Amino acid sequence: MVQKKKKIVVSVTGASGSIYAKVLLDKLMLLSDQVQDVAVVMSDNAKDVWKFELQNESYKDYPFTFYSKNDFMAPFASGSANYEAMIVVPASMGTLARIAHGVSSDLTTRAADVILKERRKLIMVTRETPLSTIHINNMQLVTQAGGIICPASPSFYSLPQSFEDLAATVVDRVLSLCDIHVDSFKWGE
Numbered sequence: 001m002v003q004k005k006k007k008i009v010v011s012v013t014g015a016s017g018s019i020y021a022k023v024l025l026d027k028l029m030l031l032s033d034q035v036q037d038v039a040v041v042m043s044d045n046a047k048d049v050w051k052f053e054l055q056n057e058s059y060k061d062y063p064f065t066f067y068s069k070n071d072f073m074a075p076f077a078s079g080s081a082n083y084e085a086m087i088v089v090p091a092s093m094g095t096l097a098r099i100a101h102g103v104s105s106d107l108t109t110r111a112a113d114v115i116l117k118e119r120r121k122l123i124m125v126t127r128e129t130p131l132s133t134i135h136i137n138n139m140q141l142v143t144q145a146g147g148i149i150c151p152a153s154p155s156f157y158s159l160p161q162s163f164e165d166l167a168a169t170v171v172d173r174v175l176s177l178c179d180i181h182v183d184s185f186k187w188g189e
Helices: 016-031 044-054 093-100 107-117 132-146 163-177
Strands: 006-013 035-042 065-067 085-091 121-126
Touching: 006 016, 006 107, 016 035, 016 044, 016 085, 016 093, 016 163, 035 107, 065 107, 085 093, 085 163, 093 107, 093 121, 093 132, 107 121, 121 132, 121 163
Parallel strands: 006 035, 006 085, 035 065, 085 121
Antiparallel strands: none
16 A cells, blocks of 8 residues: 655754754754755744854755744644644744643644644653743643653663764654654664
């Protein structure tokens, strides 16, 4: 059976952890056999954090369509565009809070609202420690609404050799949650 190619929204917020977004975008470039479209939205803080943490502006080099953080005319701002999944990576606690409470103040929060109301996959790669009760309650609200909280907690049993390998342990899990097959380390193999 041929699997339908996916349309995916990637939102990059200003939380620390730009490497997770980079590794995700790198992998999505290689998955054209499973992915039809990747739409990207980045906050201003996300661009600043990327430049600081990764020491480059390579986010400008990806072949995906990038949308302004306030572009409510982006196709994925409506359920009729049929994007199957949205990945918020890294997800700041502020973005989590706005999504949890239905505050559609920018394209990221509007798209997440659409994904949730259409009962599609919203995966939030949260990046914060320690967590306050407010963070935990917001995670619970998003989970109860159908979203998936996937903390940026890398695994070590694959014996990663670089930061990219380490980040890939989270990214591969995220892609798997989107029903996208990636060859990655599996426990017990």
